[in-house]
Amino acid sequence: MSNKQLDQLRQELDQVNLEILDLINKRAELVQKSAQAKEKQGANRSYDPVRERDMLNLIKENNKGPFENATIIHLFKEIFKAGLELQEDNHSKALLV
Amino acid sequence: MSNKQLDQLRQELDQVNLEILDLINKRAELVQKSAQAKEKQGANRSYDPVRERDMLNLIKENNKGPFENATIIHLFKEIFKAGLELQEDNHSKALLV
Numbered sequence: 001m002s003n004k005q006l007d008q009l010r011q012e013l014d015q016v017n018l019e020i021l022d023l024i025n026k027r028a029e030l031v032q033k034s035a036q037a038k039e040k041q042g043a044n045r046s047y048d049p050v051r052e053r054d055m056l057n058l059i060k061e062n063n064k065g066p067f068e069n070a071t072i073i074h075l076f077k078e079i080f081k082a083g084l085e086l087q088e089d090n091h092s093k094a095l096l097v
Numbered sequence: 098m099s100n101k102q103l104d105q106l107r108q109e110l111d112q113v114n115l116e117i118l119d120l121i122n123k124r125a126e127l128v129q130k131s132a133q134a135k136e137k138q139g140a141n142r143s144y145d146p147v148r149e150r151d152m153l154n155l156i157k158e159n160n161k162g163p164f165e166n167a168t169i170i171h172l173f174k175e176i177f178k179a180g181l182e183l184q185e186d187n188h189s190k191a192l193l194v
Contacts, residue, residue: 005134006131006134006135006138009127009130009131009134010131010148012127013124013127013128013131013152014152014155016120016123016124016127017124017152017155017156017173018155018156018159019120020120020121020124020173020176021156021159021160021169021173023113023116023117023120024117024169025160025161025162025163025164026113027110027113027114027117028162028163028164029163030106030110030113031110032163033106034103034106034107034110037102037103037106038103041103051107055110055114058111058114058115059114059115059118062115062118063118063122064122065122065125066122066125066126066129066183067121067122067125067179067183071182071183072118074175074179075121075172075175075176075179076114076117076118078171078172078175079117079172082164082168082171082172085168086163086164086168
């Protein structure tokens, strides 16, 4: 494989990184909307272990690799945690106004 | 917002999770191809801090939120680390055959 082909792979990798970036932020927006909706209903907006388990099960069922389930689960738990922290930040800011 | 609308948001969230899953695995395939290419050239396949910094800079430049750069960088470093571990696993397996 030539340097040109390696450059091509790097460009594809950069492109995939940016697609992942957009989806992670799109996910954060959905989490924010969902939290606002729950708050209006007076429901608890915070951590929901049952919903998290269901999401992880669906993800595992659809994992075709090359990453193993354990790695995928680790990465998604980090993504979920970041989403929860974003909700908490928004809630704190709302309490300050 | 009704329960129906909340269900709709959850379905969208599941859909986005699966799209992220596919892209993370697509990224892993590109990392594997790139590692194989570098190995054929006799180059060092492992951790490349300059390339990682360049990828993170591009990601930061394109981050439109709601996640802050610090959160995005944390998540991508986890994704990069998982990619490196996958390369190492493949290399170890190759040495065993």
